[in-house]
Amino acid sequence: MKTMKLLLGYSLVALLFSSCYTEVLVEDDHINEVPQVTLGQLVSSYDLWYVDINRSSGDGYIPFLQKAFTVSFRNGTLSANNNLVGIGDQGYGFGINIGYYDTFDFVLDVSHDLDGFYSLDVIQISPNEIRLFVPNTNLSYVLVGYQKHTFDYNALFYDNIHYFLQEYSTWEKIYTSEYGNLNEFDYENFVAFLSGGGDGNFLSSQDPNGTNINNIYWDYTGIYNVDDVSGNQYLKYLTLDYDYLGNEYFELSVINDKTIELFHESSGTLYRFRGKGYIQYKGLEGKLRKSKTEIEKSMVKISKF
Numbered sequence: 337m338k339t340m341k342l343l344l345g346y347s348l349v350a351l352l353f354s355s356c357y358t359e360v361l362v363e364d365d366h367i368n369e370v371p372q373v374t375l376g377q378l379v380s381s382y383d384l385w386y387v388d389i390n391r392s393s394g395d396g397y398i399p400f401l402q403k404a405f406t407v408s409f410r411n412g413t414l415s416a417n418n419n420l421v422g423i424g425d426q427g428y429g430f431g432i433n434i435g436y437y438d439t440f441d442f443v444l445d446v447s448h449d450l451d452g453f454y455s456l457d458v459i460q461i462s463p464n465e466i467r468l469f470v471p472n473t474n475l476s477y478v479l480v481g482y483q484k485h486t487f488d489y490n491a492l493f494y495d496n497i498h499y500f501l502q503e504y505s506t507w508e509k510i511y512t513s514e515y516g517n518l519n520e521f522d523y524e525n526f527v528a529f530l531s532g533g534g535d536g537n538f539l540s541s542q543d544p545n546g547t548n549i550n551n552i553y554w555d556y557t558g559i560y561n562v563d564d565v566s567g568n569q570y571l572k573y574l575t576l577d578y579d580y581l582g583n584e585y586f587e588l589s590v591i592n593d594k595t596i597e598l599f600h601e602s603s604g605t606l607y608r609f610r611g612k613g614y615i616q617y618k619g620l621e622g623k624l625r626k627s628k629t630e631i632e633k634s635m636v637k638i639s640k641f
Contacts (some may be wrong), residue, residue, distance in 0.1 A: 376439040379409040382481030389625045394475030399451045401477050402624045418617040421593045424489035489629050498562040501529035505613025515604025529589040531623040549613050
């Protein structure tokens, strides 16, 4: 059997998509060049590109990238997973269609349905990573390529669960356990988590169950954050910091895409809330993702851990 070696030469020039990279097959003493990979071929070779917001840099933001968890490039159509509700199922895992794209050498042109037109320079920084630059600025984003069958949608969901809370206009209490001590939270029937990244403002109301979400009177306001639980990916700590009234602490679990459980630590009471008023993110309005560094800075004030 003949010996065959696959050599991939990476250099700064090779990383620019005017040339992309060249594969060279060495078979005995014969050298054969494999046709170069174009930018269009590369971006479509992965089902999903995870937008690694922690590695973004520069001033300002690109709305459709700041909003997306993943983007996909398929035959000229640009798709994105902007919501955690239904992720992995919506659009067969690709999310929703948000616009169109085209490639020219190492330039990616995007026409977003609502955000408008963007022309981005592209550099390949590893076999499955690219960096998108806004020309003549310091703004850039890193995208990491995955195939759907190996992508961990659950890990993405629980790592970003603070955004999941924001994807409903409000959460209505549907269950209170018979066990547990009486406490003030027993009387709160609605909680709304407003956009703000890892932390943000929240509202709560004692209006009776069944109140139309447009008619809710919000009795309390404050800020909230979500913390990880060491050794348990599927459990989180939720802190509600009420204006002038102190803090309430809960263990937060997700039952399904519409239902969450809150275990009130001090009273031992378990509550269930159901999301009402699903918010689908696509345009300029709505949540914008923050890096973990930005989130941690904003959480310092109310974190007890």
